[in-house]
Amino acid sequence: MNEVEFAYRVRQALNEGADSLDYRILTRLEQARRIALARQKSAVDAPLWVPALRFAGEGGTSASDESTPAWLWLRRLGVLAPMIALAVGFVGIYRWHEDQAIAEHANMDLAVLLDDTPIDTYADKGFGVMIRNEQGL
Numbered sequence: 001m002n003e004v005e006f007a008y009r010v011r012q013a014l015n016e017g018a019d020s021l022d023y024r025i026l027t028r029l030e031q032a033r034r035i036a037l038a039r040q041k042s043a044v045d046a047p048l049w050v051p052a053l054r055f056a057g058e059g060g061t062s063a064s065d066e067s068t069p070a071w072l073w074l075r076r077l078g079v080l081a082p083m084i085a086l087a088v089g090f091v092g093i094y095r096w097h098e099d100q101a102i103a104e105h106a107n108m109d110l111a112v113l114l115d116d117t118p119i120d121t122y123a124d125k126g127f128g129v130m131i132r133n134e135q136g137l
Helices: 003-019 025-043 070-115 127-135
Strands: none
Touching: 070 127
């Protein structure tokens, strides 16, 4: 027996049972059906999504409260603040890395200027590694 046949048999059994019910019971069932359909329509009309950025105190606000400029400003700030913090963090890391590279090159230049080694030593590929090891970098 497939689903369609089963549903057909259930419907027929319910229809046969409904014919033998009292008038008061049928009236109450009809009212309950109307109420259920009204609830279903209101559930369909309600939005099916919730904004991602909801504040803790915002739970009981109405739609008119959410459209005030203060709430819109706070929502925009809630979106922009992490982005601004991320951008500032990236710029700070970049600047710190550049400062480290400049300091490393300055230490190498200072070591070259203060040392009495021959010019051929500076052309050696391992010279930079040797200077870094001596400086403790």
